[in-house]
Amino acid sequence: MKTRYHLITSILFPLLLLSSITKSQSIVLLQQDKPTSIRGLSVVNDKTAWISGSKGYIAITNDGGKTWDWEQIKGYEKSEFRDIEAFSDKEAIIMSSGAPSLVLKTIDGGKSWQEKYRKTDTTYFFDAMDFANERHGYILGDPIKDKFLLMETKDGGETWANVSNPPIALPGEAAFAASGTCFRVYNGNLFIVSGGKNSRIISTTNNVTEYNYVNLPMIHSKSSQGAFSLAAGKNKIIVVGGDYENDKRTDSVATIFTTHPPIFNNPTQVPSGFQSCVEYIKDDIFLSTGTSGSNITTDGGRTWRQIDSTSFNVCGKAKHGKMILLAGNGGKIAILKM
Template sequence: MKTKYYLITSILFPLLFLSPIARSQSVVLLQQDKPTSIRGLSVVNDKTAWISGSKGYIAITNDGGKTWDWQQIKGYEKSEFRDIEAFSNKEAVVMSSGTPSLVLKTIDGGKTWQEKYRKTDTTYFFDAMDFADKRHGYILGDPIQNKFLLMETKDGGETWTNVSNPPTALPNEAAFAASGTCFRIYNRKLFIVSGGKNSRIITRMDSKPEYNYTNLPLIHSKASQGAFSLAIGKNKIIIVGGDYENDKRTDSVATIFTAHPPILNSPTQGPLGFQSCVEYIKDNIFLSTGTSGSNITMDGGRTWRQIDSASFNVCIKARHGKMILLAGNGGKIALLKL
């Protein structure tokens, strides 16, 4: 009996000690009530972050989110700035979905913006943008004639050209311009997740012409369904999505992907509803968010727990640092506290 008591104590005591840590995450609102829906978010370090949104709005913080310098870029008041990539507190590149499709760049902290690309062709619709480094980046767009639009820059966003061998799209398949994270670059490898009638993960080594295609077990069949975002951890990729028209639906909204060989595993407890963005934090920790709320996993995607019920569109961790921000409709910006 005494041995059994010590055994139970030895098991429970560490769990009691760790439980407050495991459940200490919280989402702290920093700002809201701005007339813009934020989809683009780039966190440079623990001080500097940029956001971009609808109606031509841009904002930057240089004090860790305490204060934000907002602007509505003159001449672009109708632009849908769905993604932004920043390299410092001075330099950033922003893209606009819709017509015209646009790319703007600043090198003076947003005081002035230069138009680097414009396309009035209504078949062009930009979904996401990412950079392998400060010079080399890509923009992903919806399919044109059964090929995803894929554009490339090799001079930091100054000029853009169409990639000659973009990935093939299936009928009624597209990417979502929901958080700028349906497309990621990691170690020179391109990753795309799609939705609609089909939902897939598409991968390509940056120096190779071949693409690999893998079907995903997420909800798909309608234009509102599929994979919306991916995040790349140490040994796995977490993919999230669902149905944004039915954001409380909880089945098939997340999956765990390992590439070599391609293996997909469903979580035992998934996020509570539709998620438009997922971000890798550290170790086995990932954060996801969407209109149904924000969720966290501490075990590499096997089990998820909702930590906040407020609606957000995007969550991003600092490229050089620990700060994690979330953003959404109504100019809402929040900080994740771990």
């Protein structure tokens, strides 16, 4: 009887624990009603996080999201700050997508900003930015002459230069400046997901000297369709997207990609609709969000459950901690409680 009891409890306890985990998440709104659409989010730790958005707005919290210091950067009131990379409560880098394309940096907590890059050429449109470490970073932009724009810094964002061998883009293919997460740097290698008339995952090997191109099983053909975001977990990459013009459409809004061998597995239970961002939390847990609401998976992307119907553009987890934030239109900022 004792052996049988232990067998039953060893089976039931993990199931009960998983059930409590899947039902315990909630999204709590921290603030809203600011005249900006937030696309950039960088969570440094459990106290400090930065956001960036339209009309030149940025904000920082140093108390875990309870209060935020907002600023509309003087001289940049028309800038679209689509992505931000923060390294501490003092140092952060922001990029503006449209003409002019810009990179600004602060080292005093946002009290002052220095312009590090400016390009007035209208063919330049920045989509996302990510860093391998505090010194070495990249910016991805829309294709120019059938090649993605790819820029690099090796001095912490002080100077930027075009990479000599950017990835090839197919006709009608582009990346989405929706959440700053269509482009990620993992273990020194680059990962890009694209959309439009083609939808692919592009990755590098051998320190960005070779590119791998794999077609994604995501809806594509229109400029509003394709893959919008990726996040890497244990032995897999989750890709999300869909059609932002039809955000309730649920076919091909998420897929699971394993690299060895390169195989795709689609979820048996999909997110609630279009998703513009996905973030790895821990173990097999990922969070995704978009205008159709926020969803969570606890089994590595096989099944998703909607936990909130509020529209957000981006979600992010602390680089050094557990805090998870979401942000969206109207200056909306929220925290995920688990």
